[in-house]
Amino acid sequence: MGEIILDVRNQRTAFATARGMLNAVDGVSFTLERGKTLGVVGESGSGKSVLSRSVMRLLPGNSVVPSDSKVILNGKDLTRLSETELRRLRGPEMAIVFQDPMTSLNPVLSIGKQIMEVLMFHMGMKKGPAKEKAVELLRAVGLPQPDVRVNQYPHQLSGGMRQRVAIAIAIACEPDLLIADEPTTALDVTVQAEILDLLQRMVKERNMAMILITHDMGVVAGRCDEVAVMYAGRIVEKAPVRELFNNTRMPYTAALLSSIPKVTDPPHRKLDAIEGRPPDLINPPQGCPFAPRCKFAGPECEEQVPPLEGPGAHQYACVKPLGEEVAA
């Protein structure tokens, strides 16, 4: 086993809303080793982005996290740190790349200044060397003419180039953990491939750990070591990537996979849609949250929320997992 960088234990994140408490992340636990990439997939509202912000401790004021939730990064429990201490960690130990590079970059600062800011704050670098390092970083992320681009502003760059800049900022202080939250969702498909290649290369070269959050099963299939599927705020299945796709146990994962249109399908194939919609997280159903939409659900599914368990690395939260029909 490699060195464990991140250990998330029973993370719960709720938001106080006018209608009541909304349990966006509802008891998520996992660990992540150096050099590995964990893919987190789910549909909107499944809690994947709130999970990433819970790890970064970037939650809004109306969020509630109980005291038994722990996020341990390099042996430090982030839930016990002050905001000042957290700021010292964001950058050198953990960093995040967001979906929309136009809103995550500052429109009135040159991209060079935005990279230098990080280097000067965290690494105590002086202006001159920081600028040199900024150019070097821009070159590393594949920005053409980095010595010219360093003085340009975000609006002068294309979406793909802006995302490269956001990645340069994220890796500037060589973090141990990089979170990429839908990093290519706003980008065209050819640019997406380039950015995903870049992220993968950075993780390998710098020996980081990465959490890649996406709604796209195609993105996780080729880019992750392990995949966690989220539904209604929980991880409902987690396995090494090949195992997850080839030996799917949780009916939700299977349903999600077969509802995706594929370029290899014949034209006009009827898609296996999942009927209904995800549950209301303020008043979740009794038992398994997927049971109301599940083709295989029985009365036993409504009794209690199934825990995430299973033999070895393949875990699933289901009382009637697929592939056990014969034994049952």
Place this chain on the structure above:
Amino acid sequence: MNAEPGKIDTFLAIDNLTVEYPLQGGRKVHAVTDFTAHVKRGETLGLVGESGCGKSSAARAVMQLPRPTRGKVTLDGQDLTGLKGRALQQARRRFQMIFQDPIASLNPRMNIRDIVAAPLEIAGIGTEEERTQRVAEMLEKVGLNADQAMERRPHEFSGGQCQRISIARALILEPDLLVCDEAVSALDVSVQAQVLNLLEELKKELGLTMLFISHDLAVVKHVSDRVAVMYLGRLCELADAETIYRQPVHPYTRTLLDAVPEPDPDAPEREINLVPGELPSPVNPPSGCPFRTRCPRASEQCKAVMPELREITRGHIVACHHPLVPEAG
């Protein structure tokens, strides 16, 4: 230029469509240039390409929203580009559109009955009671419970349900042509599958002709009989869906297909053959072939001469000097 010789049963004819948007200083955005495609009755033509390729501008020009700068759009023999005022409004009953953002395209202050009944009202069809009856039937047809939905407003519905309401509104006048501009792009995959299946069913039931625009190649393949690929405002390749995905001949189509991440960890890793660089600006498109600045096969000829559209096998049209397969006799 007729790229499809011998086609007599054309229902929607788009000929040499050009859309330009003026900029300051006399410059122009060349959004669509010389786009030609013919669609048969009951057929779905998919239109794919990356952002800025002109697919939405082309769709809107077909809808006359706004009118194209040049070129002709003919629906069932009627030239839409020549119509004005009342005549255009009359003709619009026959072609309707669904937009990308399901929530933004519904008026938040109107209830669902009034939203779906609006086209009937504008067309002056039926009494209020008859219209309500039609709305109820249409809502049931798109899979909503009419009794529950009628009096509610858009914010009370999910994205998928709002898209069903948009479909009901678009179909209530029983149009012949339905234009879908990224109609499922904002939806989650499980809901997207529901809406795609619904569109396929309705198309069959109502005999619709469709123009289906999307950046998602897999989605387009699912609904289309034929597929057109656009790059920087121009048509690169057009063929039936099966052929273009199995045997693309334009280097750009090949690149697009290779870039689609497949939901299969055992899928062979594919090299993306693209010269590094940026999408050229549609204000200053490159000389010759628009794709040449990124094309690994580009030559001097590509720089000098814009490749003409030509039919390399029956019904398979490409604009490229160096297509990926030798020409079949």
